Amino acid sequence: MASSGGSLETSANSHPNFSFSSSQYMTSSFTDLLSGDNQEEDRVSVSRGLGDRIAERTGAGVPKFKSIPPPLLPISPPSASPSSYFAIPPGLSPAELLDSPVLLSSSNILPSPTTGSFPTNSFNWRGNSGGFQQGVKQEVRNYSDFSFQPQIRPLPSSSLSNFQSSKTTTSMGGNYQGQQQQQQNQQQQQQPWNFQASAKPNGYSDRKNVVKSEFAPLQSFSPEISTLQTNTQSNGGHQSDYNQYTQPTQTLREQRRSEDGYNWRKYGQKQVKGSENPRSYYKCTFPNCPTKKKVERSLDGQITEIVYKGSHNHPKPQSTRRSSSQSSQPIQSSVAPTPEVSDHFGSTQMESATPENSSLSVGDDDFDRSSQRSKSGCDELEEEEPEAKRWSYYKCTSTNCPVRKHVERASHDLRAVITTYEGKHNHDVPAARGSGSHAVNRSVPDHNNSNNSNNNYNYLAPVPLRPIPTSNHSDHMDNNNNTARNGRMSMTSEAQAPFTLEMLDSPGSFGFSGFGNSRGGGSYMNQQQQQQQQQQHSDNGFSKTKEEPREDMFLESFLY
DNA sequence: GCCCTTTGACCTGGT
């Protein structure tokens, strides 16, 4: 039975009795979140609460993860009952959660992958996100001002600057290995397994984890084109495949649509010079809709790049699937269901970048919105999805490990994050970077490690979600106090003591790898805090964390 | 018959 769980990043303050020192455990990196961001794909009906979704996921023991972008996250400020979003199943103790892959560890401070929340996982959550972000050209453009960008990618080559440059190709495999190496060096404890990249180094290098920037500098908002770079997954698995996997009865037509909710007709295919991958041209089948997209696929059929041109002038077509019981399930998966997916560094990124109009498919469209945003800018963006949530998906990079996690973040409070795990790790937890010594000593900012996500497992983020615009962060900053209360909603099970996500953080990790060091060369958590947390942790197993200081520091780290 | 993919030919823009 696969275990799944969801964690809601909440304010530790809310439940002093039961809060963990997240920082101690938090290890997810920005990169992870940022890059991870978005893939579209799954959508759950808006009306459904997160709790419902979680229940579904956890229910029956059958993993229902479908890497589709989750529906809007109705995370609301404290007013909303946290329990509705997250509840620990009876009989499941927090301690169990800690051992469970399900545990989420998002740290309070983590920015969501999609929005640029701050992942604190220091471990090896795979940052395909980096690739992903790069992949999402539009995203980048729209959020060029995103202050976290530098950390987005562990790999130097993948930095935004590269992203902006036209046709920048990054060998993620190589970089990744390098990154891993660093991580290993830093890891003081267990480090049993490596990234798949090592397993299939060549494959990666050959693949296009490339960022072909067709656009001008990030600052420019191209109204017409939104590009979504995609990394190829091993599975051959494309969303369609995944859909089939999850929904055998789905018709071909539905599958086609499933990619981004719109209907496309292929009108041409060309072999593009300079690339061995054929490029397919699609038009939106909706009458008079000018939207087109180019899809580049690798030889094995995996999508390597998607470029959208134009915007839909119509709502997303209604999908029968969505209306059905399956509607709550992800339509597309950024991550192939099979373990193989993890083998490829770049995850399959979802294609999607169409305006989101359908009330039914909320989740799917971080990209869609982003494309719209590209036209109108961030301001409209905010208006478009006031309640929007951002998702990013991650997949454990361990070969054959089916575990996936996705992070859902409330738009109103970037720190309010729900991390949901799907499946159970079939391997040991990789050694955490610097584990055992709590990130205290990293004097140099390690962006490369930023990919690591919570709980020490390495995850691949197939779908980069859009990073949070700086403006959001600003707001976030402004509302820092509020977020502490609101954003970090403590998740309370009706029957159980409330606890914060921080509790879920895996022990081996330490906080904020990557950006934590941005200032003063120290880890995000100061030593004192770490010690305190450590102490607390050792005493209780669950420690109460002083979050506010950390948050402040954390935020500051971005400001400077 | 509808809708889609395939695929070679054609068109267009840049050099």
Added chain:
DNA sequence: CACCAGGTCAAAGGG
């Protein structure tokens, strides 16, 4: 103007 490459058209074929 020729060449090249990307993009598009449209007939043919399949489910």
